Amino acid sequence: MRWNRITTATAVSAAVALSLAACGGNDNSGSGSGSGSGDTAKAEYNSAVTGTYNPSDKKGGTLRMAITEKWDSTDPGDTYYGLSWNLVRNYVRPLMVFKSAPGKQGAEVVPDLAEAAGVPSDDAKTWTYKIRKGVKYEDGTEVTSKDVKYAVARSLDKATLPNGPTYFNDFLLDVPKGYSVYKDKSLAGVAKAIETPDDQTIVFHLNKSFSGFDYFAQLPATAPVPQAKDTGSKYQLHPIATGPYKFESHDPNKGLTLIRNDQYDPASDPNSGRKALPDKITVAYNVNGADIDNRLQAGDLDVDIAGTGVLAETQAKILGNPQLKANADNVPAPRLNFTVFNGEVKPLDNINCRKAILYAADHEGYQRAYGGPVGGDIATNMMPPLVTGAVKFDDYGFEADKNGNVDKAKEALTACGMPTGFSTNIAYRADRPKEKAVAESLQQSLKRVGINLTPKGFPTGDYTKLYAGKPDYAKANSLGLIVYSWGADWPDGFGFLSQIVDSRVIRATGGNTNLGVRIPEVDTLIDQALKETDKAAREKIWVDVDKKVMEQAAVLPGIWAKGLLYRPTTLSNVFVSDSQNMYDYASIGVAQK
Amino acid sequence: MFAYLVRRVIGAVVLLFIVTAVTFSIFFMVPKLGGATADDLASRYVGKSAGVEQIHETAVRLGFTDPLYVQYGRFVKGLFVGQEYNYGPATEHCPAPCFGYSFLTQQPVWPDLVDRIPVTASLALGAAVIWLLAGVGTGVVSALKRGSFLDRSLMSVALAGVSLPIFFTGLLSLSIFSYGLGWTAQGGTNPMDASSPWEWAYDLLLPWITLAFLYAAAYARLTRAGMLETMNEDFVRTARAKGLTERTVVVEHGLRSALTPILTIFGLDLGLLLGGAILTETTFSLPGIGQYAVIALRANDLPKVLGVTLVAAFFIVVANLVVDLLYAVVDPRVRIS
């Protein structure tokens, strides 16, 4: 969710969600992020990664944010962008919420509109939440459980609100196909799925057991929407606020302004960790990227709300200047940049030929393509360390031979029966210079052992739909290597791995995210993980999946991505959490003099 | 004269239709030639988790499943009589001229355009005044002092102006004058939010100058060449022979003629700019038509693309017409024949 939606566009299966739920209590996250111990008022490199930069409780000021484009929507029921899920906590209150806290504490799901976590019954097929009394909309009306029911129900209409995730569509009991609240004002269609016995209680009925429903309950779609005020696709212009801020103005072409919501009572919000420091938050859309970076450095702008990092040229400038570097954070993300081997293209059906590539590849070159260490760490296996339960291992000695091991590669080639090498194509997204650089780096390093690659660029928009992600096209055009990148909705083993290694999600019609990993043992392991209710055991299975994929040499891991964010000194209380992987917008403030 | 005008207006309308039809065809035909189905097209406008059914639903909602001519007919009908749009709880009527609703934000396109035209117009007209004065002035001085040090310096600056791209001069001037010295407004300031004409001008000053620099340079070179030519004309000699002051000779007799071809170029340049000063607006993050075009194209948002195309084509066509009519006013020889 945190990156480009096109790259990861796909239906999330029920199984995905099951496993998402499984990562419920990820208290002992493997993330390297620190806790409060690293707090500092002095600007240092990674201040906001290791702790909180300039901790403060002082309110006031205007937080100025900007973005080069605009994200999908500000409607909580119609959004799937990481930055949006981060920001939305400022103006609405879902049932549950990721805690606004640094590091791994931030990966905890805590009650927000709900009084407490959901109470499961009926073998975790029924989930009951009690919502707090005294929570009011910006107009002073009190929130009832019916508003939450309506909010979830409206988000099911993907024709009117097409952007959000489909977990509720997939899990709620007996939801009619193509359901739309706008054609069913009485909500009869979801009568079986959601019940509101009284104004304080809401009950969800699922079509299957699902132990991690609290994760769904933190989706912005559970934030209450008064039916009378719902304006469908226009609701994004002014979502009715329950959070500490409300919309003062919003122009989908220019930007929005949030001001304090005087109906918000902090007493009703004891768990979320929201600080709501600024008096006002402004977001400008469609600001020139270079201009954003310049303004951040000049102190004319506080946050690049996209949270994905500065431009390449700005990055070079920041890293070359100690003063600027002290105001930057190198933030790790649950994202892997890697290259998939397409087993349907000969001779990559032979494991030894695939291993030859793993040995011959220049890993430092791969890293260089993404801007060097600041772009990410060399990945030795698939799951990024940030993912809950991930274990790092290095079966092929990537770290020992950062530039590849030609001898071992030649041995593997001989074992493959192709001692002099072979030729194949490498696909990449033509409008992504970094992926192009990967293709070129691999072309050079593999040439050392006689493997000749021909780079083939394809347009990003149709990369998975028509070309690399369409099996018959990839096979017919001998796309043996496919450069790709993958990030999960949240840092969890299943959510990260299943869509890229489960062979059963490969569709002949294209639009795939698994670009060629077909290992029966992996499919079996995934099924086991779905059934496993014990958290530690389940996490181990995901590590096994990772190991199996590497053992079969099915992919070449490139780097675990990081982004370089610039942190102007105009800010206070800045930190990165394991749920947001960017600055936390519910706690960030403006430095007060 | 009236018949001429009617003919031109009809021609312009036909042209605008051709422009939209071509835009429409490119949008739909090119992916189709690449083997994309209606659902493939629609998959650009759904969230990343959308399933096959949702994508198909979106394709139906956006009308992609209808034949191309039906979709185009709907668009044209919207322009003249408006169209109905279902935004969820109710249906609203989008009155003519209805350019449709954005595939992505589901907001009507026309109000966006109406909102943005003043920004682009402010930028283009202000810059035009500056570049005309500066460019023509420089060109005249250069021509009259032909070969002098002044002439050569001015023409060197002009060459630099023609050669330097706006995203370079724009960002450079922003970092110097806005962030460095704090003399001018920062990028992204919307001049239409200004509370006074002074503030409006202040917000636009840097974009004006940056944009005008590019054009002024070109106009200086054009004016210089034109002046050198007309100042050698017989009628300029006649004007001198009559004992007119040098000022009158240069301005009323020389410049008047030299400006005529420049007027043509000026009209077209202005028309093009009114349809969106893409680089300037992007560089300075001005919410104008050009920036809208970039947003629309990047997102493959057809209704927005069509809206921008129509607006741009409209301004170009109008500019052409105005130039032709103005030409007749300026040059009586055209008027009669």
Next chain:
Amino acid sequence: MTEPQDLVTPQDTVQRIERGEAFLDVRDLKVHFPTDDGVVKSVDGISFRLERGKTLGIVGESGSGKSVTSLSIMGLHKAGTARISGEVFLDGQDLISASREEVRKLRGKRMAMIFQDPLSAMHPFYTVGHQIIEAYQVHNDVSKQVARKHAVAMLDRVGIPQPDKRVDAYPHQFSGGMRQRAMIAMALSCDPDLLIADEPTTALDVTVQAQILDLIRDLQREFNSAVIIITHDLGVVAELADDIQVMYAGRAIEYSTAEDIFDRPQHPYTWGLLGSMPRIDRERSDRLIPIKGTPPSLINVPPGCPFNPRCNYAHLNGGLSETERPELLDIGNGHQVACHLTPELRKQSWETDIKPKL
């Protein structure tokens, strides 16, 4: 006090003559244009005088310096491009040493000019009336209405029908002859004392030519102006000019009364011009005897007599023609000629070779 020396050198002559003795007095006028290839000596020492009411014809091929002469008198050369020396007295005031502003004020008011091609010489964007009004108003502090009335009167005077309507017409709406009439009206709008007509009829039909020439003559009588007519065609000045100066390669090679030039021409070049003169009373086939060759380069003027490469008589001078430039000498009655041929030879050649063929 001793007796003044008598006509020892031309310089002395210049000094001796009082300013303003003649209305227009041009003395040793030189106009040189420095170029990258060398100095173009367009006019290389011209002197003549002209009284009010009289007409001087300056005749020569293109490039002979006749137009440059007129432009110098008018002060129309661009500053810095031409090197001008000598003196031009207009009613006693030296135009060469006068400031540009002084000369500007004289232009149009005391001296006016008619150009060859009235279409290109009139501004295409302004009405004929506007251009006349403009010329009148710059020298006369009058209202636009008065100036307009004057313009209509001037158009009427030069024979343009319906002048009150035509005053608002544009030059391209006029016929060629009408345009030239309008041009004349413009030139005469301030009642100038000196009118220079540079090839006034070249661009016009033969029939119209005669009308325009008649008009100029009539107007000259009426306004009592001094007129210089510049032409390559002796026919144009035949009936108009009192005196004629024939120019070749930047200098005068013959100067006398019109009668002398037509009846007793002395220079072989003048004979050539007479031979090239279209005449209405002869058949086309035998009336044109072109001068062979082309006019010389003004940067490298041939040594000796500049006309010698084209002259049928150059060989009769024992090599003098190729080495020594002949002076312009008075051969009696003010008839001046620059030729090495002896007066006898000239007379014989004219009488026997040339005259019968004309």
